[in-house]
Amino acid sequence: MSDERGAEVLGRAVDVYLNDATFWRGVPEAVWNYHIGGYQILKKWLSYREETILGRPLVKDEAREFTAMVRRISAIVLMTDVLDSNYMAVRDASIALSTANPVSVPQIEDPQATGAESAPI
Known part of the structure; x- marks a missing residue:
């Protein structure tokens, strides 16, 4: 890229x-702005580390x-074009395969539709 x-x-x-000092x-x-599962990841992570919630300031390891996390998410964001093109290639190959070789799914008879009684469970 x-x-x-x-x-x-x-x-x-x-x-x-995070606050006036950090x-x-x-x-x-x-x-x-990166979201997973509807959550803005970095904002959510920081929200759980506010001093009012933890009862203590952020420690160096948390910082x-x-x-x-910023570095790891940056790497994912930078791979977006490649990930998208790989997804499209797999999707298109899957669609081509499924239309070329349709799979027959066996139908299960409904015992009540045929008038048969079902066995007690």
């Missing part, structure tokens, strides 16, 4: 503030973990 395409995919850099500078906007 070219540098220009990478910059386009990641978007502008934003600063993410913030991360230069988080790519696409990474900050490092946030930075590591």
